[in-house]
Amino acid sequence: RxxxxxxxxxxxxxxxxxxxxxxxxxxxxxxxxxxxxxxxxxxAFDTVSHQMLEAFLAHAGLPKQWVAVILSFLKGPIGFLVGRRVSAEWMHPGGGIRQGDTLSxxxxxxxxxxxxxxxxxxxxxxxxxxxxxxxxxxxxxxxxxxxxxxxxxxxxxxxxxxxxxxxxxxxxxxxxxxxxxxxxxxxxxxxxxxxxxxxxxxx
The missing domain is CATH 3.30.70.270 (Reverse transcriptase/Diguanylate cyclase domain)
Structure with a gap:
């Protein structure tokens, strides 16, 4: 708060x-x-800059190791659906915040x-x-x-x-x-x- x-x-x-x-x-x-x-x-959620978020978290006083963990989570590979199947390829987000978890x-x-x-x-x-x-x-x-x-x-x-x-x-x-x-x-x-x-x- x-x-x-x-x-x-x-x-x-x-x-x-x-x-x-x-x-x-x-x-x-x-x-x-x-x-x-x-x-x-x-x-709104998909366009957030990871670079900006990293700088903001550091400015807010979050320890570097926690900033690294959060960015690793956001930048980690994600799967996506093609029709009714999950694609064999993985996406590596260049920006954005995921939805459906407690952190985002x-x-x-x-x-x-x-x-x-x-x-x-x-x-x-x-x-x-x-x-x-x-x-x-x-x-x-x-x-x-x-x-x-x-x-x-x-x-x-x-x-x-x-x-x-x-x-x-x-x-x-x-x-x-x-x-x-x-x-x-x-x-x-x-x-x-x-x-x-x-x-x-x-x-």
Missing amino acids: AVIPSAQRGFVPGWSMDAHLHEVHEIQRQNRTGCWIAMDFRK PALFALITALLCRKLEQKMPGVKTFLYADDSLLWIEGTPQDVSRTVAELKEIMREYGNYTGQRLNLSKCSAVLQGDWGQVPISHIEGIQVEKYVRYLGW
Whole structure:
């Protein structure tokens, strides 16, 4: 918990999505003017950079031998299905985090801590709600303020993607407007499609 910020509620024992849902509902109840951004990453688990992960684990203070064990696990050969049979060849991943084991979710949560810290530093007024790779942001302000902030957000996410391998899929990101946005229909904000609603954590 000392490493993973409270904005990331997934995969951390004792933390649940309830706190996020409560805060989201409260912002909606107050009907403050702003915009919700639902972010979608391209194959979030599969694109994580092993080089970045190694550097991050070392920076977090994990002993070198444990870093080596984790990287050996991630880079180890894996089998894959071809039709109904397991291929005779083995794949050696050049990046990504596996799914279906107990270690990988914790590693993913650690990586998203980088995003949370970056957003806190560069965009302190933006509220971040993460649960694993489910990502929702609240940007409060006038339509002009929101547009400027979304443009800044896209640049931050581009830098984050270059470093971590996790890149936004802008065609699947969505914006939901809240509060006073005038009478003129708005279809996009800085290239992000405006929708009437989005689903977050099943809601």
